[in-house]
Amino acid sequence: MATKSQTSIELPIFDISQPLDKSSLSSLSQACKDWGFFHITNHGVSKELYKQLYSLSNLLFNLPMESKLKVGPFSDIKSYTPHFIASPFFESLRVSGPDFFASAQASAMVLLNQQNSEFSEILKEYGSKMTELAKRIVQVVLMSLGENFEHKFYDSEFGNCHGYLRIINYTPPESVTQEEVEGLGMHTDMSCITIVYQDQIGGLQVRSKEGNWLDINPCEETLLVNIGDLMQAWSNGRLRSSEHRVVLKRFANRFSLAFFWCFEDQKVICAPDEVVGEGHLRAYKPFVCGDYVKFREISSGEGKFEKVGFTVKDFAGTTS
């Protein structure tokens, strides 16, 4: 539990390569309820692959702004989010599945002015690793919710999920103005689950139920997983989609990779009765996934980043 003086949170770590025993499932369910965040280990992504992704990220983000804007918000490809959209210090490149190779290639052709198949091969490898992991994570999360829930609900409810990746570069401010600078403001994710790789710089924080910001320190050889809004709604609030943000505390570039695993746009999200549980009220009206995504985009303003302060509770909550 968080106490007043606490500044960071120790999250449980689960070995995702092994079946989880009963006590691990119960600690997973507790972590998802309290924080909506946990770590996984033995995820099968090598240090070498992260090194390659890091150098590719540097290569990309060091390109002149005019090159990056060729795949920016006003281009056909729209994979690049420039500074001053999410924050002055944040820029990102999106690579979408299921064909991560083709998506990466479309950006690489324009950005690097050539067919850089190394770039696309590496993103294909990372995208497919994340896809496999996301499927496995959804299964264990379902197991933690109830007996046999992975068999009952995985194929029918999560069988058409899709993923996309954001390669993120945080540039620190040039001068010291205040103690902490937000690299990415408070938000919840519009995913079922998100898998985050953060480098050793740290800076990711989760907001406790009491409203305190707690650091999630980087933990070597693990990946961070968080529950998103779609899963919070689908689980009738039993899984928590926590508000989180990134603060830039040090004068160093910060590199992260966020993989979002989402329901298909046309899916109607409605918690199954068994998940709601007898005697419990329904916390969300059924809604179409794509309508929520649109609501978030509109709420945050035309052309703005899709993540500012509006959540699924505002959209489909049955209580205020």
Ligand SMILES: O=C(O)CCC(=O)C(=O)O
């Ligand atoms: O950069 C990070 O560590 C987290 C990014 C994040 O929360 C997001 O993109 O939704």
Ligand SMILES: [Fe+2]
């Ligand atoms: Fe996030």
